[in-house]
Amino acid sequence: MSPSEPRDPIDSIDTQILELLRARCRAMAQNASAQNNSDWASTLAGIDDLVDQFNQPQASSEGLGRETQRDILRHVASACWRATRPGTHAFLGPPDSYSHLAALAYFGEAANLLPVQSIGAVFDAVARGDCAGGIVPIENSTDGRVVDTFGRLSKGEVSITGEVQLAIHHQLLAMSDLQSITEVHSKPQAISQCRDWLATHLPKAKLTECSSTAAAAKLASTQPGIAAIASEAAGRRHGLRVVGANIEDNRDNVTRFAVLGHDQPAPTGTDKTTLLFQVAHQPGALADVMGIFKQHKLNLTWIESFPQPGTQNEYFFVVEFPGHCQDVAVANAIEDLKTATHHTDVLGSYRRAARAES
Structure with missing residues (x-):
C-alpha cells in the first residue's frame, strides 16, 4: 500500500472531509472577493436553519446530535472565515x-x-x-x-x-480548601451576584474587588488562602481547584x-x-x-x-x-x-x- 492510500474507511472519509473543507474555503473566498453581502450573523443563521432541516422528524436519528452538529459546523465556518477574511x-x-x-x-x-x-x-x-x-x-x-x-x-x-x-455560572477557585480561604477576589459584579453564598459559607473572608474575574483567578494561583470568583475556564488555565461550584445566588443569572x-x-x-x-x-x-x-x-x-x-x-x-x-x-x-x-x-x-x- 502506497503512503498516499488510505489505511481504512475512516481515513478515506477523513480525506473527503479535508477536501470538502478546502472547497468550502474556496467558495467563501469567492464570496468575499465578489463583495457578497453575506455576513457572520447570516452565516450563523444559515447553519442553524440547515441543522434544523437536516434533523426533520422523518430523518434518521443515527449519528451526532443536533447541538453537536451545530457546534461542528460553527467551528468549520469560523475556521474558514478566518482563513478567507482576515480580521480580529x-x-x-x-x-x-x-x-x-x-x-x-x-x-x-x-x-x-x-x-x-x-x-x-x-x-x-x-x-x-x-x-x-x-x-x-x-x-x-x-x-x-x-x-x-x-x-x-x-x-x-x-x-x-x-x-x-x-x-453566568460563577465558580469559587483556589489552591487551598474552603476552610483555609481568608480573601475572595473578583470584579464587583461577580461579588455582588454571589453575596448570599459568600455570607453563608465564608462570612469572615475579606471581599476584594479587582478589574476582572480572570485577573482574580491569576492572583489566586499565586497565593494560598486567596480565592477567586471566576469561570471554570479561568480555573483550568491557572491550575485552580473548584472549591465552590455554581455559587451565583440567582440560578438564572444571564x-x-x-x-x-x-x-x-x-x-x-x-x-x-x-x-x-x-x-x-x-x-x-x-x-x-x-x-x-x-x-x-x-x-x-x-x-x-x-x-x-x-x-x-x-x-x-x-x-x-x-x-x-x-x-x-x-x-x-x-x-x-x-x-x-x-x-x-x-x-x-x-x-x-x-x-x-x-
Whole structure:
C-alpha cells in the first residue's frame, strides 16, 4: 500500500472531509472577493436553519446530535472565515473572562480574538476599523444595564449586529480548601451576584474587588488562602481547584452581550430591533412616543433610560422589540418616531439569540 492510500474507511472519509473543507474555503473566498453581502450573523443563521432541516422528524436519528452538529459546523465556518477574511474581534479581556466566553460562543474558537482593557476600548477598536467586530456586555439579569456600554452606543459610532445570551455560572477557585480561604477576589459584579453564598459559607473572608474575574483567578494561583470568583475556564488555565461550584445566588443569572460591527444583518424571520431616541422634556412626550409602538403593533420587550451626558433632566431611551428595520411595520414606526422625537437612531436589527452556557 502506497503512503498516499488510505489505511481504512475512516481515513478515506477523513480525506473527503479535508477536501470538502478546502472547497468550502474556496467558495467563501469567492464570496468575499465578489463583495457578497453575506455576513457572520447570516452565516450563523444559515447553519442553524440547515441543522434544523437536516434533523426533520422523518430523518434518521443515527449519528451526532443536533447541538453537536451545530457546534461542528460553527467551528468549520469560523475556521474558514478566518482563513478567507482576515480580521480580529475585540472583547473585554483578559482571556477566560465572561466576555471572552461570549466571544467564543458567537465568533467560534477559530476566530482571531483580541483582548482589550475596557468597554470603551472595544468600541474604539471597531469604530476606527482596527477590528472587524467586537463584543460588549449590555445587561445582566441580576445587576441590570451596563452603563459604560449605553454611553458609547448613544454616540452612534457602530451598530449592534448580533447578541449573545450567556448563562453566568460563577465558580469559587483556589489552591487551598474552603476552610483555609481568608480573601475572595473578583470584579464587583461577580461579588455582588454571589453575596448570599459568600455570607453563608465564608462570612469572615475579606471581599476584594479587582478589574476582572480572570485577573482574580491569576492572583489566586499565586497565593494560598486567596480565592477567586471566576469561570471554570479561568480555573483550568491557572491550575485552580473548584472549591465552590455554581455559587451565583440567582440560578438564572444571564448576561446579554451586544455584538458590534458596521454591517446590517439581513432579516432572518427571528429578529429584534434596538432603538435609541430622545424626547422633549415636557409632560406627555414619552407617552406620545409609546403610542406609536402601540399603533404599529410592536411589542416592547425592553426599555431603559439613562441621562444624556452634559445635560440636566434630559434622558435617552433605549427600547427593543421583535422585528427587523426592513419590516414594513418597523420601518413605518421608525419614520413616525423621527417626527415625534428630537432624534431616533436604529442601533441595530439582528437575529435574536438563544441562551448559551458559560
